[in-house]
Amino acid sequence: MPKLIVITGVSRGLGLAMTEQLIKENHTVIGCASRIAGVEKLQQQFGSPHNFTVVDVADDRSVKAWASEVLNRYSPPDILINNAALVNHLAPLWKVPADEFDRLIDVNIKGVSNIIRHFVPAMIAKNSGIVVNFSSGWGRSTSPEVAPYCASKWAIEGLTRSLAQELPAGMAAIPLNPGIIHTDMLEICFGESAAAYTSIQDWVKKAVPFLLQLSPKDNGMPLTVPI
Numbered sequence: 001m002p003k004l005i006v007i008t009g010v011s012r013g014l015g016l017a018m019t020e021q022l023i024k025e026n027h028t029v030i031g032c033a034s035r036i037a038g039v040e041k042l043q044q045q046f047g048s049p050h051n052f053t054v055v056d057v058a059d060d061r062s063v064k065a066w067a068s069e070v071l072n073r074y075s076p077p078d079i080l081i082n083n084a085a086l087v088n089h090l091a092p093l094w095k096v097p098a099d100e101f102d103r104l105i106d107v108n109i110k111g112v113s114n115i116i117r118h119f120v121p122a123m124i125a126k127n128s129g130i131v132v133n134f135s136s137g138w139g140r141s142t143s144p145e146v147a148p149y150c151a152s153k154w155a156i157e158g159l160t161r162s163l164a165q166e167l168p169a170g171m172a173a174i175p176l177n178p179g180i181i182h183t184d185m186l187e188i189c190f191g192e193s194a195a196a197y198t199s200i201q202d203w204v205k206k207a208v209p210f211l212l213q214l215s216p217k218d219n220g221m222p223l224t225v226p227i
């Protein structure tokens, strides 16, 4: 059955790949990214009923306006995917500039919370829907020089498991580690050796069926895409 799926961070990487694959499989995707170029391209490529908007998830007022527009026009989403995130430029924690740290936390933690604040009440009213918050291997382990990112993804694990205890029985909140995939973000972390990791094309073939089979029985379980 075709589903309605809201995804943040649809212009590149995993968000773009999920969008393209889900649309190919006849689902409807509502997505956002913070920069106009990627959003315009998607809007031209996939018209109605799909919809793509420029929204900075860190800006609660923009998220509120976007959610209200989406919820006026569509039913509450079957799946809400918090995918948008940033990674810090590699550096020991004491060398990470305050504005870079602040922005990462604003996007990776507060952005997820903003999306949940404005979409989840409509899902609760319908007592259905799955919230998938993209975590990371670095939400369950640590490495040097990615402390801000690790802090944000460990926060996502905690936030999501706590949310899972608040939702009604027909819903689920799941922290999802996507694996290690060759995207722009991985190039920031690993440089040229990023190319040795799973391609986006291979990842999406596994990730989309995995996402579509998630159900309330998965509520609160830290999961990993089987690659």
Ligand SMILES: NC(=O)c1ccc[n+]([C@@H]2O[C@H](COP(=O)([O-])OP(=O)(O)OC[C@H]3O[C@@H](n4cnc5c(N)ncnc54)[C@H](OP(=O)(O)O)[C@@H]3O)[C@@H](O)[C@H]2O)c1
Residues within 6 Å of the ligand: 008, 009, 010, 011, 012, 013, 014, 015, 016, 032, 033, 034, 035, 036, 038, 055, 056, 057, 058, 082, 083, 084, 085, 086, 107, 111, 134, 135, 136, 137, 177, 178, 179, 180, 181, 182, 183, 184, 185, 186
């Ligand atoms: N790639 C991996 O190996 C890997 C591993 C573990 C976890 N993850 C997680 O998987 C998710 C996707 O990662 P990725 O590798 O695909 O990242 P990516 O290639 O850097 O893409 C990130 C996407 O998020 C959007 N975005 C960034 N800031 C935003 C904001 N403030 N508001 C709205 N959209 C924003 C970007 O578009 P704009 O720049 O246009 O806003 C882009 O579409 C992230 O949560 C990441 O932490 C990835």
